[in-house]
Amino acid sequence: MKKFIIMMFFALVLLAACSSESGDEGKSEEASANTEETDKDNSESVNVDKGLLNVEITLPASMVEGESIEDLETEAKEDGIKKVTKNDDGSVTYKMSKSTHKELMAEMEESLKDSIEETKNSEDYVSIKDIKHNNDFSAFTMIVNKSDYENSMDGFATMSLGMAGMMYQLFDGADPDEYSVTIAVQDEESGDKFDEVVYPDALEDMETE
Structure with missing residues (x-):
């Protein structure tokens, strides 16, 4: 599958x-x-x-x-x-x-977790130290080195997380008019959450820019 x-x-x-x-x-x-x-x-x-x-x-x-x-x-x-x-x-x-759908969702979950691990370990996102998420992938927390994050393009990682989280929810039966994915960005040293991105709102904001 x-x-x-x-x-x-x-x-x-x-x-x-x-x-x-x-x-x-x-x-x-x-x-x-x-x-x-x-x-x-x-x-x-x-x-x-x-x-x-x-x-x-x-x-x-x-x-x-x-x-x-x-x-x-x-x-x-x-x-x-x-x-x-x-x-x-x-x-x-x-x-x-239903058993096939359950298998589909399990494989999607596995693929999403693999993608998260790749993002955490990627040389393209050096500021990202860890990524946490809830069970239905509607909320993520990216733990980063704030200084490195703000002086890089690592914020683009939120898009892949947001898109993947939305996909998982949609195929699990979420209402297309109500689902969302919230990604908080947290400073590794202080523990402060200094940024937040919400999808699909972020995509709608891109349309108006």
């Missing part, structure tokens, strides 16, 4: 990048664009329906663009997913047993 998870992760990151680019539109188009953006956001959200025996996950068309239904069905079958349906709007619905 690893290939399935990786595909969804990069698709979600791509969606966020495309969404942030929309902030460059002119002020004169803002009124009509707001309505269109609302419709677009609704059509691009990940929908999870948890039944008594099965779980259905619907991915928006933009997340499976360029993938044939035959390839998706083959990959899904290898992952133990019962059924793949391409909907009229281009979205794709995966139907799986």
